[in-house]
Amino acid sequence: MPSGPTSRPATIYDVAALAKLSIATVSRVLQGTGPVSAKARARVDQAAHELNYVPLRAARSLAVQRHEAHGLVLPDLAGPFYGDLLMGYERWAGEHGQSVILTVTHGNPDPQRSLRDLAGRVDGIVVHGNALGLPAVQDLRRANVPIVLVAHPPVTGCDSVRSESAASAEQLTSRLLDHGRENLLFVGDPASSYDVSERYAGFSAALRAHGRSVPEPERVPLTEDAGATFAKKLLAATAVERPDGLVCANDELALALLRSLAAGGIAVPEDIVVTGWDDVMAARYVSPGLTTVRQPMAELGRLAAQRLHERITGERTRARNDVLATQLVLRDSCGTGPGEARTAPPTG
């Protein structure tokens, strides 16, 4: 008779009793370890099914000293990037029998506490650079928690995975300069994340390589609102003061600018060229199409999971810093005609 709704859930003892075997044998059957007779196997399976037995993972974790779970700390889940990252991560984890426990820091009332709790539940943690400060990361390292950093500046002795930013930004900027743009501006606050600072670095490098002076970045948040606000400012300026090209830190910013400028009577790409970053879906539906840079987010997640697992199992002890190639997606908003180009992956 199946356990009624009020009875406590079945334990391995209940299964053993019903199968008239010891809990040791039940465990061996369920885990597929050790030698078991076919008869015993059948009886256990039958009993387990009959009792709707669900092994309590905490007990196993305690006994085997392993959680078989990864922690993933993200700043946010807005936009498609983190979703894709998570997707790639979860996929890898699922294929390798690891659970994924997610923690989002943005808006979290007590990230410290959440993090410690997380650390006690998993075998290792992947941290996105925008999610946690360095102190929190060092704290974890001190507690000997295996860690992999994503989109985070390199930390000595710590694994990291990120996508290439500076070279792509430089290539993109050079292209604009080569096509006659004279007065470029970087839109987005480099302080908002490591990736953005790298993009600004690439932007700067291109300008310097062309013998230009490097303007200060327009330090605004990476949001549509900020883009619209900044567009107003541009529209209020005279044509002479206005830049003739905007390299934006992400697509939200670029899309909002694109639209607001057009609404204000400024032609894109004729008067001003605009580029973004991330290649969100809207980038290919807006017109003119938004030139942007695509990051392999799912692959980033996948790789992070793999690196963490290597670290947890101890099959690798030397730290690795992987850098994945991005892809420049040329569309009409940059005025240099459509086409595509791959950036060379730096030697990791």
Place this chain on the structure above:
Amino acid sequence: MPSGPTSRPATIYDVAALAKLSIATVSRVLQGTGPVSAKARARVDQAAHELNYVPLRAARSLAVQRHEAHGLVLPDLAGPFYGDLLMGYERWAGEHGQSVILTVTHGNPDPQRSLRDLAGRVDGIVVHGNALGLPAVQDLRRANVPIVLVAHPPVTGCDSVRSESAASAEQLTSRLLDHGRENLLFVGDPASSYDVSERYAGFSAALRAHGRSVPEPERVPLTEDAGATFAKKLLAATAVERPDGLVCANDELALALLRSLAAGGIAVPEDIVVTGWDDVMAARYVSPGLTTVRQPMAELGRLAAQRLHERITGERTRARNDVLATQLVLRDSCGTGPGEARTAPPTG
């Protein structure tokens, strides 16, 4: 002296020894339960910090018979919806001290196994309708696992949360009919999810209410590719055969159609009106703007988390079926002028 890199992580015994107190007192300090002297508290805090002590969650879970974790089963993470849902969920969970363990079924090599493993790690599970078949859900219920269904047809005795679909679809369709459209078509396979079937039901209801016959839905997947393919088919047909309005099951489909039709020389909304569902970012950047229906995804996640928690704690035993209101977002693609309207929330 802090534990070296090779030593096993500190346990509560190590902390107790260092603080010269019993593990009972250490536990009380750490959990903030029971009376403890200020002196003891200080010594424990000091020792814990010195040893970088991270409590092993599995041991606590075993002792208190609670995981303080929720399982979340999603079909996928593509598109912004699931990300938003997850966001809302995680937020609520974080605020209430619950961890979130994520499982994605699409592409999972062994969903059954993943699900059972998940069930052993959490206090309850939220399942998205597209993620799991009814048998799997019933399996969990039999094992007495608290469950909340999201975007799933009602199951007796089971909590559920979804957003309203039929009424919005009916309202949207009526509007098109009222503005003179004669030959509407529903694009997207109702079998692909409960929500889509509800949208088709609303579409059908509107047609019947206007005394029209209800055409079979165009049973295609809810993807951009499918939209583009179907557009080709429409372009190949004569103007007479062609519908003059397309109610699409989601925005991807609608956007791809919008663009492909325009490229093929068919004017939207003049020749054909097009509507989507979800209000993705691209819907407001494409031109003409895409008329669509917005679902409160974050709120859906939040509410699901809350309902599950109520179930877990036992503060509610009667099943609830919540239905959240959606919002019709009128843009130019439907040819009836911009504006907005809220659908009335059905009585839950």
Place this chain on the structure above:
DNA sequence: GTCGAAACTGTAAGCGCTTCCACTTTCGCC
């Protein structure tokens, strides 16, 4: 049949934490 090895099964000792209970100390008040 007998014997040794191999196959199978059971006993029991933990894993690290919480918490009941009993015990000691402190304290307010008569």
Place this chain on the structure above:
DNA sequence: GGCGAAAGTGGAAGCGCTTACAGTTTCGAC
């Protein structure tokens, strides 16, 4: 100063599982 209550502390059991070890069968070969 003595007394009862309250505050603080520690001992030890137990949460449900894995697994080392020992014990029991089974079985093939002599």
